[in-house]
Amino acid sequence: MTQLALIIDLNVCVGCHACVTSCKEWNTSGSAGFMTDENPYGKDPTGTFFNRVQTYEIGEFPSTETLHFPKSCLHCEDPPCVPVCPTGASYKRKEDGIVLVDYDKCIGCRYCSWACPYGAREIDEKQKVMKKCTLCVDRIYDEELPESERKPACVLACPTNARLFGDVHDSESEVSSTIREEGGYQLMPEWGTKPANHYLPRRKTRMHIHEDELQRADNPLKKEERGPRAPVDAPTLDDSTSW
């Protein structure tokens, strides 16, 4: 079984929104039609996005840190949004685990968006169908593209390489080993949705220097002194002996 997913490294995300804009650019020009924008240049612009980047402050001044948090559909392995759909427009693909919406079948009842605890589904207010991240299903298999570009638009756009893409069911894949080794975790595990997307926590690199590391207790100073030397004017061995 394959389960494609994104791994988002919160340690390196700088909150630049490059993934947001490249996602919108790719998906609004796709065959599924535009993603609605209302008042894009006016007051209160609003529209449909598959991916959002949010910012949080952790802690209290002065010991705070900033967390930039990209959020999109997590392609849950047990997606609560799929069984509730009355038309079958929402489905999870067997072959690669991507959760998709068939825009031609969707009646726009919004029930699936109620059933997603993450708020990852957004109804398109003009087309009146439910939309969500497709993991760029229309580019990851596109053989016209060079192999290195068969990745979701957000992954290609990220300047800090905070987004990895791959099969989380393959234990040897880059994403799986990253999850294992870097402490990858899932959002809201309490609902048993088993999100395929994982997040890597903020990891701080700290240097710990102990007092006794500054002073080498087991190293008498003299060891580091220069070895004893004969006075310069004393005769050398060469002067006094003949070979």
Next chain:
Amino acid sequence: MHPAFSVIFLTTLIGAGQGLFLALITGQSYSALKLLPSQDSTDFYGMGAVIVLLLLIGGLIASFFHLGHPERAWRSAAMWRTSWLSREVIALPTLMGLVFVYGVMQFMGWDTVLFTSAAGANLQLTMIVGIVGALATFALFLCTGMIYACLKFLQEWHSPLTVINYTLLGTASGFILATAFANHNAPELMNFFGIWAIIITLAAFITRAASLMRNSRIKAKSTMQTALGVRHNKIQQKAMGFMGGSVNTRDFFNHASVLMMRNMKWIFIVLAFIIPLITLWYGMSQADTSWLLAAFLIQYVGLIAERWFFFAQANHPQNLYYQTV
């Protein structure tokens, strides 16, 4: 959640229709057992079925306003194996069909007596259709309630009380309507329906109060910590990623002040239970159709407030991600 008026009207209208149908069938089964005088099939059962059908159709029309693509609504019967919404989409037209058949049979007088017991109780053909219809009515209540009760992370809804309340509130409203209708078309049955209406309204009051108490003590399972996966007691959102709002801010928040929420709770308790009970009792004692009808209408307004509150009270975990612009 944001209370959508289409869904509020859908659930309250079909609830009243279903309740009225249950009332008709209860009345008919009592008269079949000779516990109540039998009624004219056209004036009472036939006309009753017409009112039921009108209420159900009203609900159906309201539901279409909720859909982005009503022209594709037929597709929504497909996933009945997994989706309660799909099951409701099947149950509602089924009930409408049965009510229609029942009504036609009553108007046409196609009502053969199939079986007469030694004590003289009659089993008529319409009774069979009626009982099947009553089962469909309960199935529809179950589907409607489960649409909400099955969403486990909407903790306010995820309880059997949701289904029980939908059933009892709908039935109560239908029985009050039946009381007014009986007073007009079959006065001997007025007290029978009235007493049932009082009992069911009181029962609904108890279960609705139980769910209010349950919900006031709910502890949210999702927190900022589980939503982000960060272990720190102090986490504050600084930006949600956009400024003009989105579906996430429009559909999932109730946009109501604390004051409005608190008032709405008392408004529905008074309008859906207390005033209708008093009005109903007075209307029964005076045998006055306009008072009885007023009891139904006041309760209907109360039920709209109740449904509004039902939606507004549910707190979706996605709201954790949308705290600050």
